[in-house]
Amino acid sequence: MRQKFIFITGGVVSSLGKGIASASIGALLEARGLTVMLKKLDPYINVDPGTMSPFQHGEVYVTDDGAETDLDLGHYERFTNSIGSKKSNFTTGQVYDTVISRERKGEYLGVTVQVIPHITDEIKKRILDVDDGIDIVVVEIGGTVGDIESLPFLEAIRQLRNDLGKEYTLFIHLTLVPFIKSADEVKTKPTQHSVKELREIGIQPDILICRAEKFLTQPIKDKIALFCNVEKDAVITAKDVDIIYEVPLLFYKEGLDEKITRLLNIWSRKPDLSKWEKIVNTIKSPKKQVEIALVGKYVSLKDSYKSLNEALVHGGIANNARVNIRYVDSEEIESGTLEQLDGIDGILIPGGFGDRGIEGKIAAIKYAREHKIPFFGLCLGMQLAVIEISRNLAGLKDAHSTEFNENTPYPVIYLIEEWIDRENRMQKRDKFSNKGGTMRLGAYKCLLKQGSLAHKAYMQDAVFERHRHRYEFNMAFRKTLEDCGMEITGISPDGKLAEIIELKGHPWFLACQFHPEFKSKPFDPHPLFKEFIKASLKHRQEKSKWKKK
Numbered sequence: 001m002r003q004k005f006i007f008i009t010g011g012v013v014s015s016l017g018k019g020i021a022s023a024s025i026g027a028l029l030e031a032r033g034l035t036v037m038l039k040k041l042d043p044y045i046n047v048d049p050g051t052m053s054p055f056q057h058g059e060v061y062v063t064d065d066g067a068e069t070d071l072d073l074g075h076y077e078r079f080t081n082s083i084g085s086k087k088s089n090f091t092t093g094q095v096y097d098t099v100i101s102r103e104r105k106g107e108y109l110g111v112t113v114q115v116i117p118h119i120t121d122e123i124k125k126r127i128l129d130v131d132d133g134i135d136i137v138v139v140e141i142g143g144t145v146g147d148i149e150s151l152p153f154l155e156a157i158r159q160l161r162n163d164l165g166k167e168y169t170l171f172i173h174l175t176l177v178p179f180i181k182s183a184d185e186v187k188t189k190p191t192q193h194s195v196k197e198l199r200e201i202g203i204q205p206d207i208l209i210c211r212a213e214k215f216l217t218q219p220i221k222d223k224i225a226l227f228c229n230v231e232k233d234a235v236i237t238a239k240d241v242d243i244i245y246e247v248p249l250l251f252y253k254e255g256l257d258e259k260i261t262r263l264l265n266i267w268s269r270k271p272d273l274s275k276w277e278k279i280v281n282t283i284k285s286p287k288k289q290v291e292i293a294l295v296g297k298y299v300s301l302k303d304s305y306k307s308l309n310e311a312l313v314h315g316g317i318a319n320n321a322r323v324n325i326r327y328v329d330s331e332e333i334e335s336g337t338l339e340q341l342d343g344i345d346g347i348l349i350p351g352g353f354g355d356r357g358i359e360g361k362i363a364a365i366k367y368a369r370e371h372k373i374p375f376f377g378l379c380l381g382m383q384l385a386v387i388e389i390s391r392n393l394a395g396l397k398d399a400h401s402t403e404f405n406e407n408t409p410y411p412v413i414y415l416i417e418e419w420i421d422r423e424n425r426m427q428k429r430d431k432f433s434n435k436g437g438t439m440r441l442g443a444y445k446c447l448l449k450q451g452s453l454a455h456k457a458y459m460q461d462a463v464f465e466r467h468r469h470r471y472e473f474n475m476a477f478r479k480t481l482e483d484c485g486m487e488i489t490g491i492s493p494d495g496k497l498a499e500i501i502e503l504k505g506h507p508w509f510l511a512c513q514f515h516p517e518f519k520s521k522p523f524d525p526h527p528l529f530k531e532f533i534k535a536s537l538k539h540r541q542e543k544s545k546w547k548k549k
């Protein structure tokens with residue numbers, strides 16, 4: 001069978017949840033027994049989001065094969081069994097990069113290189129680059145219809161309908177149907193305009209997904225259908241929800257998967273959504289509660305820690321608990337006291353770059369260590385835990401990472417200037433190297449120490465976890481720190497890179513150099529998050545016992 005393509009565009013405004021809508025469509029089709037692959041096309045000029053600030057772009061999601069991608073790929077992996085790769089996300093920057101280097105090599109044989117057909121051909125080639133065994137490819141086009149920069153992408157998918165035919169391509173458009181209070185009415189005009197704009201560039205959507213506060217009534221759906229030239233049952237409400245994992249269930253109720261499979265002429269079974277119902281129920285009415293402090297720099301922008309927030313929810317699901325996150329700005333700790341950590345059940349320090357708020361995070365780690373509060377450090381969080389232990393347990397005054405202090409007398413975290421990448425190639429870098437693409441990126445093997453917290457959590461001797469960092473633990477300090485109770489419980493197969501550290505004599509103090517949050521799923525919570533939440537629940541229980549006494 002040849003794969004079929006579903007193209008998802010967005011209109012009216014951004015942030016309507018196109019990523020979640022695409023992921024939910026993938027989930028519904030999987031629940032029908034189909035194999036899906038999801039792709040995100042980003043119209044911006046950056047080659048990848050790796051160099052963008054999380055304030056601008058939200059989290060950078062990392063795939064197994066080391067691509068730095070859009071955070072929507074995180075939703076795709078959490079909602080479906082598809083595994084993202086370099087093929088799953090591309091940008092205008094990448095497309096132009098390829099076309100221009102081809103032109104420089106003289107491969108266009110003297111012709112004038114143009115947006116149509118050369119740029120659009122390259123976009124089509126990348127869309128059509130699909131893994132074997134896939135039935136349906138869900139392709140999300142970033143941006144909003146009407147943006148100048150997304151035009152070549154829309155032109156490419158318009159052409160693909162002609163190239164592949166109607167039964168092999170489907171256009172879904174996500175719009176907003178706002179409720180206007182003063183008129184006490186929902187308004188369909190923005191949707192009509194957005195579809196008109198799409199039609200002007202040659203795309204007639206087959207299905208409209210309308211984001212709205214409430215379910216749209218049939219007369220409203222009929223009106224939208226009439227004005228937008230779609231079938232009446234092709235107008236689907238995407239009602240606002242509190243829990244993102246409800247979206248596939250809602251789409252199913254609205255008949256979206258039925259309509260998609262009918263239009264694409266696919267025979268498949270009715271979806272089995274029982275596992276979705278189950279997790280939504282657990283999230284809605286958990287038996288327990290726990291409060292975790294997330295001490296970071298980007299706490300005002302939740303999108304910067306998207307996967308992390310989800311992984312904590314998953315850790316909660318595994319323990320039948322609601323995880324309440326207390327966002328603590330590390331700069332505020334620096335300028336004030338640690339009061340914000342009062343009564344907390346667990347402390348988590350996420351990954352990050354740059355030296356803002358670093359000392360506040362180190363102070364939070366010290367607090368967790370001394371008060372025996374469960375502590376979980378991720379990437380930068382592990383590096384700072386090492387610094388805290390070095391300074392305060394090993395007495396290495398002014399120990400630091402060379403990322404923040406090049407002249408530290410004790411560079412316990414440092415830049416490895418020669419390293420082997422995932423493809424076994426020797427790489428060189430120093431502090432002057434390009435910022436883009438020079439990190440340790442993607443999944444690396446990590447061997448676990450018997451009897452450690454990590455080994456108990458994973459119940460495996462070796463795991464693969466995803467990385468995104470330049471700096472590493474400096475093994476020259478291993479002995480000194482081990483003498484103070486720190487243990488390396490996860491290590492690279494060649495024994496050169498510390499991947500997990502733990503602290504003896506503390507109920508749960510674990511930090512890892514990788515980003516476990518990228519691999520957590522609602523149906524398969526990450527073992528480290530599961531155990532961290534479990535330890536935090538235990539701490540909470542013990543605290544309440546002390547209070548009673």
Ligand code: GLN
Binds near residue numbers: 352378380
């Ligand atoms: N800034 C640190 C490094 O590059 C940590 C990065 C991270 O937390 N992802 O090594």
